[in-house]
Amino acid sequence: xxxxxxxxxxxxxxxxxxxxxxxxxxxxxxxxxxxxxxxxxxxxxxxxxxxxxxxxxxxxxxxxxxxxxxxxxxxxxxxxxxxxxxxxxxxxxxxxxxxxxxxxxxxxxxxxxxxxxxxxxxxxxxxxxxxxxxxxxxxxxxxxxxxxxxxxxxxxxxxxxxxxxxxxxxxxxxxxxxxxxxxxxxxxxxxxxxxxxxxxxxxxxxxxxxxxxxxxxxxxxxxxxxxxxxxxxxxxxxxxxxxxxxxxxxxxxxxxxxxxxxxxxxxxxxxxxxxxxxxxxxxxxxxxxxxxxxxxxxxxxxxxxxxxxxxxxxxxxxxxxxxxxxxxxxxxxxxxxxxxxxxxxxxxxxxxxxxxxxxxxxxxxxxxxxxxxxxxxxxxxxxxxxxxxxxxxxxxxxxxxxxxxxxxxxxxxxxxxxxxxxxxxxxxxxxxxxxxxxx
Numbered sequence: 001x002x003x004x005x006x007x008x009x010x011x012x013x014x015x016x017x018x019x020x021x022x023x024x025x026x027x028x029x030x031x032x033x034x035x036x037x038x039x040x041x042x043x044x045x046x047x048x049x050x051x052x053x054x055x056x057x058x059x060x061x062x063x064x065x066x067x068x069x070x071x072x073x074x075x076x077x078x079x080x081x082x083x084x085x086x087x088x089x090x091x092x093x094x095x096x097x098x099x100x101x102x103x104x105x106x107x108x109x110x111x112x113x114x115x116x117x118x119x120x121x122x123x124x125x126x127x128x129x130x131x132x133x134x135x136x137x138x139x140x141x142x143x144x145x146x147x148x149x150x151x152x153x154x155x156x157x158x159x160x161x162x163x164x165x166x167x168x169x170x171x172x173x174x175x176x177x178x179x180x181x182x183x184x185x186x187x188x189x190x191x192x193x194x195x196x197x198x199x200x201x202x203x204x205x206x207x208x209x210x211x212x213x214x215x216x217x218x219x220x221x222x223x224x225x226x227x228x229x230x231x232x233x234x235x236x237x238x239x240x241x242x243x244x245x246x247x248x249x250x251x252x253x254x255x256x257x258x259x260x261x262x263x264x265x266x267x268x269x270x271x272x273x274x275x276x277x278x279x280x281x282x283x284x285x286x287x288x289x290x291x292x293x294x295x296x297x298x299x300x301x302x303x304x305x306x307x308x309x310x311x312x313x314x315x316x317x318x319x320x321x322x323x324x325x326x327x328x329x330x331x332x333x334x335x336x337x338x339x340x341x342x343x344x345x346x347x348x349x350x351x352x353x354x355x356x357x358x359x360x361x362x363x364x365x366x367x368x369x370x371x372x373x374x375x376x377x378x379x380x381x382x383x384x385x386x387x388x389x390x391x392x393x394x395x396x397x398x399x400x401x402x403x404x405x406x407x408x409x410x411x412x413x414x415x416x417x418x419x420x421x422x423x424x425x426x427x428x429x430x431x432x433x434x435x436x437x438x439x
Contacts, residue, residue: 004119005030008046011116021085025076042077042085052120065326068396069129069389079395080369083403131389133333140284140334143262147235148333150282154236158215160385163378164371164394169215169242172278172308173364173412185370188363193221196275199356199416200304201427202226206272209233209298211263212279216243216256222275223255231268233261263294270300277308280343284336288343292350301421305352310364311411312337331397340413352417355428361411368402 004026012020013034023043025031033039046052051067058066067073075082117123128134138145154161165171166185174188175195181188196218202208204227210218213232216239222228234240243258263279274295283291295305315321323336344354375382375395382391404410420426 003030003032004028004046005032007115007119008032008052009034011119015116022082042075042079042082044082044086045074045076046072047074048072049119049121050126052116053123053125056117056120056123057125060325062325062329065330065396066128066132069131069330069392070126071388071392079372079399080403083400084407087403087407087409129389131387131393132329140286143264145334146262146282150235151237154234154239156390157385158238158242160382160390161215163382163385164375166370166374168217169246170217171214173360174367174370175360175363176366181366185367188367189217190221193218194225196277196306196308196414197222197226197228199306199414199432200273200275202228202273205229207231207270209266209269209271209274211274211276211295212282213239213243213258214277215239216246216258218275218277219243219256219258220247220250220252223252224250228255228273230256231266231271232256232258233263233266234258235260235262264290266294266298269298270303271298272300272303274299274303274305275308276305278310280307280309281332281335281337284334285338288338288346289349292346292352296350296352296419299419301419302425302427303419304427305347305415305417305419307343307347307415307417309343309413309415310337311340311343311413313409313411314339314341327397330393337410340411343413343415347415347417351419353420353426354415354417355426356414356416356432358414358416358433359411360414361405361408364412365402365405368398368405372398372402 005024005028008026009020009024009032012024019036020034021037023031023033023037023039023041025043025045027046027048031043050070051072054066054070054072055063057063064073138148161171162169166189168186168189170189170193173192174185175192176183176188177191177195200208202222206226206228208219208222208228208230210222210230210232213219213234216232219230219232223230232243234243237260240258240260247253247256247258276295280288280291299305323334327335340357340359344357347354372395375391375398379391382394401410405412416428416432418426418428
């Protein structure tokens with residue numbers, strides 16, 4: 001089968017209805033550069049014809065994701081640039097396609113589809129990679145199903161996460177307070193934790209509930225630096241064990257308790273403050289009001305909530321919103337993103353007074369690029385700690401997310417909300433943040 005790359009490029013452009021924006025190299029060693037692309041730049045490599053069979057049966061993002069995880073497609077060169085070029089063909093087309101041969105009506109497209117079938121080789125398609133989340137039980141965002149989803153994402157080995165995240169063990173957006181991204185990732189994560197502590201106005205003896213406490217970094221910072229008494233809750237047993245060990249090593253066991261517990265089962269309020277950092281994305285649209293009501297009830301009058309949450313751009317038709325199929329199958333099962341305005345409205349509906357919203361999406365792009373760098377520098381060890389497929393999943397999802405933050409397809413915001421008492425005294429400063437006069 002000579003020059004598979006040229007044939008594949010021609011078929012892809014027929015089926016996509018436009019030019020392929022990257023060079024392509026096929027399993028036979030052939031390479032094709034579509035007009036206007038040139039001989040430089042990243043190359044999309046199709047290592048095995050099985051990738052085509054996956055994409056025939058699952059057109060769109062899921063078929064590509066399975067081929068990527070299985071190592072049947074790869075990238076040579078700048079992964080970020082390739083993802084940016086392909087974004088209009090993948091993430092911005094909307095919706096998961098039907099079966100390829102069902103979705104085309106034009107005779108020309110049917111002919112291209114038949115040619116692609118011949119190029120793909122014998123059917124049926126290979127089985128999905130073992131890393132794909134399947135067999136979910138229970139209704140969406142029930143306690144049982146949420147526990148399964150959290151375990152799928154977080155219980156993949158603390159050593160693997162330590163490799164990716166670095167010594168801070170913080171799995172959320174770092175924060176660079178200066179005008180440029182100077183300093184290390186660890187310093188930026190420390191500055192983010194301290195920013196949250198200051199927004200919450202933590203003082204010695206305050207009770208802090210850290211919802212979705214991860215590996216204990218916020219709890220340790222609040223106790224060590226501010227003398228707060230902290231309860232951290234997580235559904236991941238591996239996270240809890242790691243956090244407890246860190247806390248014991250820091251000599252903070254008298255100030256911090258880590259529980260394997262659903263936040264909906266916390267009953268020992270009231271708390272002076274609640275931090276929820278990168279956790280609300282797991283809650284889901286149908287449960288978000290319950291989440292806001294629960295946290296409101298757990299705060300004392302005048303207590304503060306800091307909700308740090310990824311957001312998406314609003315859809316023209318919100319009913320048409322669909323969860324990203326790659327993220328749902330391989331990264332955050334059942335995770336959902338809400339527009340910033342919906343989050344704010346839900347917090348207000350629950351009774352909170354939202355005092356400040358800080359958008360920090362560029363910071364997350366910087367954070368993700370640092371994480372990808374950590375992964376790529378120690379790739380062989382990452383593969384040994386998990387699997388080749390799992391390491392490829394994390395590389396793709398973090399790099400694609402970085403591009404999405406940079407292009408304003410998604411954002412991240414810190415909401416400071418107060419359970420303002422009947423008196424109306426919020427306890428916040430007249431000007432909680434001071435803007436620079438000049439940039």
